[in-house]
Amino acid sequence: xxxxxxxxxxxxxxxxxxxxxxxxxxxxxxxxxxxxxxxxxxxxxxxxxxxxxxxxxxxxxxxxxxxxxxxxxxxxxxxxxxxxxxxxxxxxxxxxxxxxxxxxxxxxxxxxxxxxxxxxxxxxxxxxxxxxxxxxxxxxxxxxxxxxxxxxxxxxxxxxxxxxxxxxxxxxxxxxxxxxxxxxxxxxxxxxxxxxxxxxxxxxxxxxxxxxxxxxxxxxxxxxxxxxxxxxxxxxxxxxxxxxxxxxxxxxxxxxxxxxxxxxxxxxxxxxxxxxxxxxxxxxxxxxxxxxxxxxxxxxxxxxxxxxxxxxxxxxxxxxxxxxxx
Amino acid sequence: xxxxxxxxxxxxxxxxxxxxxxxxxxxxxxxxxxxxxxxxxxxxxxxxxxxxxxxxxxxxxxxxxxxxxxxxxxxxxxxxxxxxxxxxxxxxxxxxxxxxxxxxxxxxxxxxxxxxxxxxxxxxxxxxxxxxxxxxxxxxxxxxxxxxxxxxxxxxxxxxxxxxxxxxxxxxxxxxxxxxxxxxxxxxxxxxxxxxxxxxxxx
Numbered sequence: 091x092x093x094x095x096x097x098x099x100x101x102x103x104x105x106x107x108x109x110x111x112x113x114x115x116x117x118x119x120x121x122x123x124x125x126x127x128x129x130x131x132x133x134x135x136x137x138x139x140x141x142x143x144x145x146x147x148x149x150x151x152x153x154x155x156x157x158x159x160x161x162x163x164x165x166x167x168x169x170x171x172x173x174x175x176x177x178x179x180x181x182x183x184x185x186x187x188x189x190x191x192x193x194x195x196x197x198x199x200x201x202x203x204x205x206x207x208x209x210x211x212x213x214x215x216x217x218x219x220x221x222x223x224x225x226x227x228x229x230x231x232x233x234x235x236x237x238x239x240x241x242x243x244x245x246x247x248x249x250x251x252x253x254x255x256x257x258x259x260x261x262x263x264x265x266x267x268x269x270x271x272x273x274x275x276x277x278x279x280x281x282x283x284x285x286x287x288x289x290x291x292x293x294x295x296x297x298x299x300x301x302x303x304x305x306x307x308x309x310x311x312x313x314x315x316x317x318x319x320x321x322x323x324x325x326x327x328x329x330x331x332x333x334x335x336x337x338x339x340x341x342x343x344x345x346x347x348x349x350x351x352x353x354x355x356x357x358x359x360x361x362x363x364x365x366x367x368x369x370x371x372x373x374x375x376x377x378x379x380x381x382x383x384x385x386x387x388x389x390x391x392x393x394x395x396x397x398x399x400x401x402x403x404x405x406x407x408x409x410x411x412x413x414x415x416x
Numbered sequence: 417x418x419x420x421x422x423x424x425x426x427x428x429x430x431x432x433x434x435x436x437x438x439x440x441x442x443x444x445x446x447x448x449x450x451x452x453x454x455x456x457x458x459x460x461x462x463x464x465x466x467x468x469x470x471x472x473x474x475x476x477x478x479x480x481x482x483x484x485x486x487x488x489x490x491x492x493x494x495x496x497x498x499x500x501x502x503x504x505x506x507x508x509x510x511x512x513x514x515x516x517x518x519x520x521x522x523x524x525x526x527x528x529x530x531x532x533x534x535x536x537x538x539x540x541x542x543x544x545x546x547x548x549x550x551x552x553x554x555x556x557x558x559x560x561x562x563x564x565x566x567x568x569x570x571x572x573x574x575x576x577x578x579x580x581x582x583x584x585x586x587x588x589x590x591x592x593x594x595x596x597x598x599x600x601x602x603x604x605x606x607x608x609x610x611x612x613x614x615x616x617x618x619x
Contacts, residue, residue: 150434152485156478156556163560171458185458 192313202250303401319352353410435483450520477539
């Protein structure tokens with residue numbers, strides 16, 4: 091079991107490096123909640139080691155590795171993050187390709203994982219064996235322990251909480267600048283400079299052309315569970331490309347500022363009408379054209395708008411009147 | 417002419433029983449998993465659902481290497497007929513592994529035998545490389561590792577299709593795939609046949 095120690099050290103080091111590179115000094119959830127999440131991840135490493143140790147005791151040495159690896163792969167598919175989201179998953183330790191800001195861990199879920207992982211890992215480690223006609227088989231006590239592990243894994247999926255993450259819709263509190271003020275989550279403060287520079291650049295061109303309707307009073311970053319909106323308030327989400335490349339695509343900021351993300355119609359099963367698309371892409375093309383840029387891709391034909399039309403559509407979007415019907 | 421005692425000795429110094437049990441289990445798994453497709457790995461949604469029978473060769477290829485481990489590790493003479501025996505041994509186990517993975521076709525699996533055999537050959541070549549290094553007990557590391565890396569990183573976001581090196585994920589085996597897999601297997605088999613890792617060659 092000693093070999094899990096270095097693996098845990100590598101795992102925790104990788105997390106610390108990520109936090110340092112990401113400049114996360116003040117996360118949206120408490121450090122203690124993060125420590126709890128990482129502790130469960132480390133317990134999962136211990137659990138897999140205990141499982142490998144148990145398999146190694148009953149399997150010929152040459153075959154033990156491939157058997158343990160295959161069993162772990164299958165268990166990971168069945169009980170891990172890719173499994174059911176409607177019930178407790180013992181080996182779900184979190185993974186995401188998009189931001190998870192706006193959620194916090196369900197401490198009941200983590201506690202359940204910690205208890206089941208620790209107890210079953212202890213049983214797997216201590217699983218006694220006996221030799222029978224040259225074959226290594228579990229003793230009576232070992233059979234009972236193996237049954238207890240299986241029962242604990244199966245029962246936990248029924249009895250323990252089903253939601254690993256809970257919604258925590260809080261606004262961002264790292265704010266810079268004025269007219270417009272830009273508020274981002276502290277985890278993303280490294281993007282504050284590029285976002286603010288781009289907004290000021292676009293605002294300058296809009297104001298010079300008299301299209302002040304484009305310029306919001308506040309720009310507020312959205313999380314997975316919180317979206318700001320309404321008159322004078324625009325929401326923004328940091329695009330995936332920015333995380334990958336460190337650069338904001340040119341069209342990202344105007345696209346985000348003009349999208350009325352706070353309106354329920356955008357997340358409803360029925361997509362908004364074609365008229366919304368035309369109005370949205372006309373707004374976007376107009377703003378980019380004022381900045382001397384061209385909208386490269388538009389799924390619908392658009393028209394360039396004058397200042398009064400811009401003001402009208404922006405106000406209607408703020409009130410969630412997306413297609414401009416009276 | 418091969419004498420029966422020579423065959424028995426050869427079988428005895430290799431983990432024949434262990435590998436045979438593994439091949440039987442792979443055949444059973446192939447039948448049980450004939451209709452199973454893997455859609456995602458953790459939160460990573462795969463480019464296309466991958467039949468389990470294209471993943472099973474990672475285990476089958478490892479078993480080929482395990483079967484070829486000479487557990488005696490004695491510095492015995494290594495006459496040419498021993499090299500022929502090794503060639504026949506590795507070829508037989510590779511064919512057995514291909515047949516075992518393909519057993520799922522009896523249960524209606526719609527996986528091309530060329531594609532599953534291509535994967536067995538590629539995984540076996542990786543596993544045999546570890547065997548040549550004297551690390552047969554770790555032969556599963558490159559095979560399962562290659563499978564996982566291909567599943568998670570084998571396709572670009574910008575365009576459909578897999579990278580050339582993630583060919584084990586392709587449902588269809590092209591002529592190029594078969595040549596590449598055959599070449600990889602031949603190279604590793606030649607390395608295996610060329611001489612035992614353990615023991616002093618005395619002839």
